[in-house]
Amino acid sequence: MLVRLADETDLAGFRREARALLARGVPPSEVHWSAGAGDEDLFAEASGPAATGSAGDGTIRVPADFLELCHVVVLHREPQRLALLYRLLWRLVHEPGLRHDPLDADMLLARQMAQAVRRDMHKMHAFARFRQVQDGEDANDPLHVAWFEPDHRIVEANAPWFRRRFANMRWAILTPERCVEWDRRELHFRGGASRGDAPPADAGEQLWLTYYRSIFNPARLKLQTMQKEMPRKYWHNLPEAQLIAPLAAQSRERSGRMIEQAPSAPLRRLPRPVRELPAIAAPEALPFLHEQVQRCRECPLAEHATQSVPGEGPLRPALMFVGEQPGDQEDLRGRPFVGPAGQLLERALAQLGVDRGSVYITNAVRHFKFELRGRRRIHKTPTQQEAAACSHWLEEEIALVQPRAIVALGATAARSLLGRTLAVMSERGEWFERPDGLRVLVTLHPSALLRMEPRQLPEAFDAFVRDLALACRPSSP
Ligand code: SF4
DSSP states (O other): OEEEESSTTOHHHHHHHHHHHHHTTOOGGGOEEEESSSGGGGGGGGOOGGGGTOOOOOOOOOOHHHHHHHHHHTTSOOTTHHHHHHHHHHHHHHOGGGGGOTTOHHHHHHHHHHHHHHHHHHHHHHHOOOEEEOOSSOTTSOEEEEEOOOSSSOHHHHHHHHHHHTTTSEEEEEOSSEEEEEOSSOEEEEEOOOGGGSOOOOHHHHHHHHHHHHHOOGGGOOHHHHHHHSOGGGGGGOTTHHHHHHHHHHHHHHHHHHHHSOOOOOOOOOOOOOOOOOSOOHHHHHHHHHHHHHTOOSSGGGGTSSOOOOOBSOSSOSEEEEESOOOHHHHHHTOSSOSHHHHHHHHHHHHTTOOGGGSEEEESSOSOOEEEETTEEEEOOOOHHHHHHHHHHHHHHHHHHOOSEEEEESHHHHHHHHSSOOOHHHHTTEEEEOTTSOEEEEEOOHHHHHTSOGGGHHHHHHHHHHHHHHHHSTTOO
8 A cells, every 4th residue: 555645754644644544454564655756656546545645533542752753753864764653653552562662673773763863953953054145235134054964854843943043143054955044034945955055155254263273172182072973974064174184283282282381270169068877777868868869969960950869779689780870761750770771671680580679779870961952851971070979979878778799880880889990891791899898790781782773782682681690690799
């Protein structure tokens, strides 16, 4: 059955047609999705009622985050994205367990596609460079034009961000497939443009280059990270790219000069609040400790997080698991490891016959660190200073909980527990002893598995389970 949508990003059409197909019980393998004008005339005869826009009236309930996923995945350039979304929808309706399976290959693929689209949108925010064009009589009201080449069909979805950000100026963003213009009243969309339609460098660019030169810190130059954050394919649109090679070439000499200069005053640090644990037994002292953590402001992370997330589990357990920091769902629910990474950990423990309730689970850092991208809160790794500021809470928790051994999930936890940086990939599955005699097994954080390619996941998950087995078997310390 051929189902044709009005255009490539027609989510409303997809929802309508998918609902109709589901109501009629048409399985995903029998549907061919297409969009816009293309080769569909060849198959027009084969189109069923769904292709003509008829909608079923059955009510379909799917998790809210699946709908959000559809909004993003539909913008991906992969031709099979609509088939994937319909397959997932079909499976969500017919396989209720799917929503609790963090390793499902279809779901992982959809999440990775969403991640690629969001990354592309973020790159457009970061790397669209406007140049002025005098298109009218008023010299004080130029049009600002940017050229950008997105990987996915993100222009419409990204336009509101630019409208909010540059509400008071007239601007246009040209791309090969779609262009958008803002006239301070409304957004106008039209077909694609070519690079030659974008204006050449202007005087404002010189100011920008001067500013870029002045903020360039040679002592913090990390070329590999820089290229990762600012891939070369964007360089030809970025005026500052021409400065990177000469500034990098001078960086060693400039860093040397900085080192020779007299040190500047250190940043003021917030004093640690005066508090004493009362002389009470651990069952009462632990909630007291959590209450103190809730009020902690020793680093900036508490400012934006919803709450601090305490550890949970029994006292004197055989094992304590220490992760990095709460994620988005943990921050909202106030419990550790309840998001996708937590589900993966639980699944690994279940495979080893270990009940989550029998171990203690906590984090090295108590508040969620994130950056806002639209409405999404994207995890950011805590800095060494933030983890160090938080480490005394972890030590006090360990002293009260008294686990027989600890599993460090990821590099941040390992550093907080062992006081040094470990290469987790090469030192995973090894036991280390702390000065207090407690033994720590190091392995990956489960969220690292969720970021892998779906085809790598089964093997990576098995390796993760093997690491945990070292800690969970009866002969472990
Ligand atoms: S992250 Fe840790 S140190 Fe920072 S404010 Fe929260 S509890 Fe305090």
